[in-house]
Amino acid sequence: MLYKALFITMSTSKIYLSSPHMGGSEQEFVNEAFATNWIAPLGPNVTGFEEDIKKYLQKNTDFNAPQQEIEVAALSSGTAALHLALILLDVQPGDEVICQSLTFSASANPIVYVGATPVFIDSEEETWNMCPIHLEAAIVDRIAKGKKPKAIIGVHLYGMPFQVEKIVAIAKKYEIALVEDSAEALGSTYKGQKCGTFGDLSILSFNGNKIITTSGGGALITKTKAEKDKAVFLATQARDQAPHYEHSEIGYNYRMSNVCAGIGRGQMQVLDAHVALRRKNNFFYTQLFKNINSVRIFMEPNKTYVSNHWLSCIVIDKKMSNGIGPTEVRLALEKENIESRPLWKPMHLQPIFKDAPYYGSRVAENLFHNGLCLPSASNLTSADLHRIEKTIRHCFNN
Ligand SMILES: *Cc1c(COP(=O)(O)O)cnc(C)c1O
Numbered sequence: 001m002l003y004k005a006l007f008i009t010m011s012t013s014k015i016y017l018s019s020p021h022m023g024g025s026e027q028e029f030v031n032e033a034f035a036t037n038w039i040a041p042l043g044p045n046v047t048g049f050e051e052d053i054k055k056y057l058q059k060n061t062d063f064n065a066p067q068q069e070i071e072v073a074a075l076s077s078g079t080a081a082l083h084l085a086l087i088l089l090d091v092q093p094g095d096e097v098i099c100q101s102l103t104f105s106a107s108a109n110p111i112v113y114v115g116a117t118p119v120f121i122d123s124e125e126e127t128w129n130m131c132p133i134h135l136e137a138a139i140v141d142r143i144a145k146g147k148k149p150k151a152i153i154g155v156h157l158y159g160m161p162f163q164v165e166k167i168v169a170i171a172k173k174y175e176i177a178l179v180e181d182s183a184e185a186l187g188s189t190y191k192g193q194k195c196g197t198f199g200d201l202s203i204l205s206f207n208g209n210k211i212i213t214t215s216g217g218g219a220l221i222t223k224t225k226a227e228k229d230k231a232v233f234l235a236t237q238a239r240d241q242a243p244h245y246e247h248s249e250i251g252y253n254y255r256m257s258n259v260c261a262g263i264g265r266g267q268m269q270v271l272d273a274h275v276a277l278r279r280k281n282n283f284f285y286t287q288l289f290k291n292i293n294s295v296r297i298f299m300e301p302n303k304t305y306v307s308n309h310w311l312s313c314i315v316i317d318k319k320m321s322n323g324i325g326p327t328e329v330r331l332a333l334e335k336e337n338i339e340s341r342p343l344w345k346p347m348h349l350q351p352i353f354k355d356a357p358y359y360g361s362r363v364a365e366n367l368f369h370n371g372l373c374l375p376s377a378s379n380l381t382s383a384d385l386h387r388i389e390k391t392i393r394h395c396f397n398n
Contacts, residue, residue, distance in 0.1 A: 015338040015387065018209040018311060021274060021379040026266030033262045042236075043258030045265055050074050052268040053204070053219055061306070062192020070197055070221050071228035074256035074264070075235055078183040078205030078218035082153070083110040084231045084254060085179050085201040085220060091116050091150045096142060096357075098176075099153040100130040100162075101346040102364035106205075107155050107181050108347050119149060120348040122360020126301040128367060129162035130154050131360060132170060138359035139174050151177045156185035156195050157344070158298065158373070159211070159278075159310035164190040164198050177201070183218070186211050187275035187308035196221050206260075211274055211310050211378075212267035214260040275308045277378035281385075282309035285374060288389055289314065292396050294321035298371075311373045313343060318370070321396065326372040329395050336391045343371035 032038075033045055050072040058068055075081045091097060093115030099108045101120035111118040121138055124131040135152070142149050152171050154162045171178040180199025182188075188195040196202045199221070206217035222228045233239075238251025256264075282297075289295045298313040300306065318325045326342060333340045345368050348358035375388055392398075 012337050015375050015380070015384050016377060017339045017341055017373060017375055019377045019379065020208050020213045020215075021270075021377060022263075023266055023270030023273075025269055026263045029262030029265045030259055033258050038258045042255065043261075045258045045261035046074050046256055049214075049256070049261040049264040049268070050219070052265060053221075056268065056271065057194045057196050057221065060192045060194070061189050065192035068193070068197040069223060071223075071225050073220045073222070073228050073231045073235065074261055075218045075220060075231075075254045076256055077216060077254075078181075078203050078207065079106045079110060080235070080252070080254035081203035081205075081218040081220040082107065082179065082181065083113050084234055084252070085203060086110055086114045086116070086151065087234060088201060088222075088227055088230060089151050089177050089179070095150040096147050097151045097153065098135065098138060098142075098149045099347065100155045100157075100181075101348045101358065101360065102128060102157060102344055102367060103155045103181070103347065104183075104344055105347065105350070106183070107153055108353065111153075116150065118347065118353060118356045120346070120353065120356055120358045120360075122358075122362075123157075123364045123367065124163070125363060127160050127162055127305070128157050128298065128364075129160065130167060131363065132163055132166040134360045135167065136170050138357075139170070139176065141359070142357075143174075148174070149176055151179050153179045153181055154199070155181040155183075156188055156307075158313055159185045159188050159308040160298065160300065161185065161188050161190040161195055161305050161307065168198060171200075179203070180221075182221075183207075183210065184310045185308060187271060189306045191304055201227070206264060206267070211278065211308055212264070212271050214256065214264040214267065217256050217260050217264065219256075274378040278309045278312075278376055279307075281376050281378075281380060282307075282312045284385055284389075285312045285314070288392060292321075292398055294318070294324070294396070309376065311376045313371055313373050315367060315370045316372070324395055326370060329372055329392065332395045333388070333391055336387060338375060338388055338391060340375065341373045343368050343373060 180202035182196040183205035185195040202221040235254035
């Protein structure tokens with residue numbers, strides 16, 4: 001009886017899309033915070049974590065990549081980091097901010113927090129990210145309509161870098177600030193330079209499902225110490241210099257706590273290992289789908305790009321698969337207690353953003369209809385992968 005019960009729990013334990021994966025030393029940093037009573041926000045783990053991230057982002061993987069001057073502010077979430085980025089850029093009510101449409105809603109919501117209007121841009125086929133052609137067309141059209149956009153939010157979706165050079169060049173040409181949403185792309189590189197260092201301001205997320213986690217957290221990456229200091233000032237209730245509480249600006253409670261930062265310090269020690277494991281999962285799927293012609297796996301277009309493959313994704317051509325589409329695969333996996341998920345639903349198709357301007361055609365929309373994210377955690381076991389493979393092969397009669 002006992003063996004049977006054990007077998008059932010083992011064979012049906014849920015495989016998640018992207019679960020947290022602790023490395024081992026996280027608890028030591030957290031214990032240290034307890035031992036020294038640094039439970040209150042701020043403290044040595046916050047500074048240490050910021051320093052770890054800074055060093056990591058500055059470490060190029062290509063000898064020719066330029067060295068970056070950056071500063072890091074650890075915050076309570078990636079969303080908070082985006083909110084502060086828009087405040088630092090002085091985005092005001094009535095302003096317009098350009099944003100990639102195919103993304104998680106947290107990329108776009110902060111535009112609304114500051115009272116601005118999002119202008120959404122379609123994706124291109126190669127990286128699934130912001131299409132430079134539609135981006136430029138949108139800027140030209142918004143300017144012609146009398147309003148130059150205040151900022152551009154580009155996203156490295158599922159860890160895949162966007163077309164960095166083209167997007168940066170357009171931002172420069174029109175003198176519009178680039179905010180780099182690198183929430184999903186910690187560890188990814190473009191021409192040997194780390195994602196999170198390309199924007200005028202960039203953000204990271206350490207939410208529970210991301211490549212590393214602090215159980216909830218984020219970071220703002222700035223180019224100057226002054227910008228970092230301003231972000232930290234705003235994130236800690238905007239207290240002016242005075243013995244009492246004096247305020248001449250609206251503040252926020254957005255700083256990361258010292259306990260969470262302790263988890264982050266431990267996670268930084270295993271970040272590269274986790275990137276390697278996610279990339280290994282991606283290789284597993286490449287092999288799995290090699291002979292399934294109706295399925296295309298989402299890959300780097302060339303060696304310029306290195307994705308952390310935070311999530312491994314596929315698109316299915318239903319015309320070639322006897323009617324097997326993402327829904328059929330998702331439900332088959334669900335039956336086996338395996339989580340998968342449709343791609344992000346584009347923002348311009350979301351009820352809440354239906355009146356926002358949109359520039360593009362149907363690239364993002366088609367990806368949404370034909371794509372699927374597959375289990376991609378760095379702690380998937382070979383038994384997990386076997387279960388996934390069996391279910392998928394069965395689906396495609398392969
Ligand atoms: C997760 C995520 C965010 C938000 O980060 P949080 O830490 O969850 O607030 C923003 N943008 C993208 C693309 C994300 O995936």
